[in-house]
Amino acid sequence: MRAVRTQQNTAPFVRLFGRYLREQGLPITQQRELVAEVVFSTDRHLSVDEIEETLRAGGERIGKATIYRTLDLLVRSQLVEEHDFGEGFKRYEHRLSPQPVHEHLICTECGGVWEFRSTEVEKIEERVAREYAFRPTRHKLEIYGLCEPCREAGAEIPYEGLTCPIETV
Amino acid sequence: MRAVRTQQNTAPFVRLFGRYLREQGLPITQQRELVAEVVFSTDRHLSVDEIEETLRAGGERIGKATIYRTLDLLVRSQLVEEHDFGEGFKRYEHRLSPQPVHEHLICTECGGVWEFRSTEVEKIEERVAREYAFRPTRHKLEIYGLCEPCREAGAEIPYEGLTCPIETV
DNA sequence: GTCCATGCAAACCTTTTGCACTATA
DNA sequence: TATAGTGCAAAAGGTTTGCATGGAC
DSSP: OOOSOOSSOOHHHHHHHHHHHHHTTOOOOHHHHHHHHHHHTOSSOEEHHHHHHHHHHTTOOOOHHHHHHHHHHHHHTTSEEEEOOSSSSOEEEESOSSOOSOEEEEETTTOOEEEEOOHHHHHHHHHHHHHHTOEEEEEEEEEEEEOHHHHHTTOOOOOOSOSSOOSOO | OOOSOOSSOOHHHHHHHHHHHHHTTOOOOHHHHHHHHHHHTOSSOEEHHHHHHHHHHTTOOOOHHHHHHHHHHHHHTTSEEEEOOSSSSOEEEESOSSOOSOEEEEETTTOOEEEEOOHHHHHHHHHHHHHHTOEEEEEEEEEEEEOHHHHHTTOOOOOOSOSSOOSOO
């Protein structure tokens, strides 16, 4: 198996995925390791197309079905998180960073994604857990808007709603 | 035009949508009014199939394409919000409640959705706007977990991750 | 040797689009 | 009467699945 892209030393992370597969009694295949390596090699939020393209750029040709199936395993293992930023397809991000839990800032102009930590959200979780007798397992906080470069480039937030919006009737 | 479902007096809301259409120079059609009426007649988060079904139950047969096109207008008018709770399709909720801005609690067992207000999120928005020079336009906070009835019924959170999860490597 | 994964293509599902026809203003 | 909407069916686009072949253990 050849390294597809080695910005970081992905070997320990890939090994962790191997451990998960072994625990589940599933074979460790070249394809699975290669897909995992691509996902672990970047901190970006990759789409399936981007993963496929990265593999191809590294000389590896892996079927989309296998990529989807491997991503499913990576998500089940909890080593990878699935995101949907409303683009019509999913994105995947590994959780082996120093900041495994974080929220997202998404620029609606350029599609850029930034990450931030928020201890406040955990407090909100606790509060609603109490008030609604709800047991939270995970949450998702996404703030959409314009990033500074886009705003400086003159991007505007289009307003198409009613000319005199009503908040309550 | 016949009332499809009148749990609440939806007429003023539908009229608001009419005003939006007029402002945009678009015709007010029976189909548009009927779809709007269904969406405004409930506080639930409706899927396109549910809207179609409700219309059919009321004796109205409106093509799915028209429903999708009307929902697009309702969302543009800001009278309706689009949600994606990860079910593989979208849901729609009108914003003409006493609580137009709110967050969601989603039970992963029964699919139930509860709403709660959080002023904390606005503070988080302000904070990251400052820290990241980001101009927020909207946000989405969703907390997934188990609601009390499901938990009492014995529902468990399946854990399939690595037996010894690592937070950081 | 057994079981499972892979790759391809077909199927799937939601959503969008093209087009002939119809309704709105 | 001009302009835009409707409904149907087909297309689109991401994701999943069936099946014959090939690989892991």
